[in-house]
Amino acid sequence: MLTKDMAICIRAVDYSETSQIVTLFTRDTGKIGAIAKGSKRLKSTFDGPIEILSHGQILFADSNKDTLATLTEFQQEPTLLNLRKNLFALYCCYFAAELVNGLIHDYDPHPELFESFLQFLQNAGRHETRHGMLAALILFQLGLLNEIGLQPVLTHCANCKTKYEYRASSIEHQVYFSSSANGLVCRDCEINFADKIRLSKDVATCLTNLKQIPASTEEILAEIEKVMVLHLTELFGRPPRMAKHIMGS
Numbered sequence: 001m002l003t004k005d006m007a008i009c010i011r012a013v014d015y016s017e018t019s020q021i022v023t024l025f026t027r028d029t030g031k032i033g034a035i036a037k038g039s040k041r042l043k044s045t046f047d048g049p050i051e052i053l054s055h056g057q058i059l060f061a062d063s064n065k066d067t068l069a070t071l072t073e074f075q076q077e078p079t080l081l082n083l084r085k086n087l088f089a090l091y092c093c094y095f096a097a098e099l100v101n102g103l104i105h106d107y108d109p110h111p112e113l114f115e116s117f118l119q120f121l122q123n124a125g126r127h128e129t130r131h132g133m134l135a136a137l138i139l140f141q142l143g144l145l146n147e148i149g150l151q152p153v154l155t156h157c158a159n160c161k162t163k164y165e166y167r168a169s170s171i172e173h174q175v176y177f178s179s180s181a182n183g184l185v186c187r188d189c190e191i192n193f194a195d196k197i198r199l200s201k202d203v204a205t206c207l208t209n210l211k212q213i214p215a216s217t218e219e220i221l222a223e224i225e226k227v228m229v230l231h232l233t234e235l236f237g238r239p240p241r242m243a244k245h246i247m248g249s
């Protein structure tokens with residue numbers, strides 16, 4: 001039986017001279033691995049070779065969820081072309097695709113995440129500055145973690161539950177982030193977490209009030225993204241492949 005769905009390609013590798021194996025994040029089916037036979041031929045039902053980040057309507061057959069599905073059609077939509085002109089935005093999109101691929105399980109649908117991922121990709125080409133792109137990336141990452149139940153605790157100490165607002169008024173403003181605590185930890189608790197890092201006041205203020213992210217400086221956003229990468233490295237058990245391009249470029 002053929003299934004119709006909307007999909008974003010999050011990974012594509014050559015399988016043979018004419019075919020590809022692709023990983024697709026679909027709206028209603030979730031993540032699927034599929035073989036696209038003949039996708040590299042000039043004339044195919046895939047609108048040309050399937051590239052990572054391409055999106056559109058697909059038709060596929062999955063007779064057995066343990067094996068690759070067979071992609072029979074991919075009507076690719078050409079909205080992301082201007083990304084090629086903005087390398088940083090392109091890296092951020094590859095990074096987002098890598099995170100979706102690494103954190104979402106096969107055949108586990110997340111339609112809201114699909115919509116926010118698509119919107120993230122469509123807006124990526126429009127950010128004129130690194131600042132706007134970084135803000136969008138941070139919010140996308142937090143949304144992704146939230147969707148899979150791994151949202152870091154940012155409103156209070158993840159260990160003793162003391163509300164952050166209370167701490168903010170203290171003279172010595174010290175807030176830490178610990179991946180093993182899954183969120184912010186206060187100065188009374190930080191000693192229990194060997195992996196903690198101390199946050200600057202601006203970063204802590206921004207993380208506890210995410211509405212401030214779009215209005216924060218690029219410097220603060222870069223520092224927050226560093227925290228996100230540390231956290232994702234912990235979740236993945238290794239640094240995400242694209243992270244060095246985000247932090248180093």
Ligand SMILES: [Zn+2]
Pocket residue numbers: 157158159160161162185186187188189190
């Ligand atoms: Zn605490």
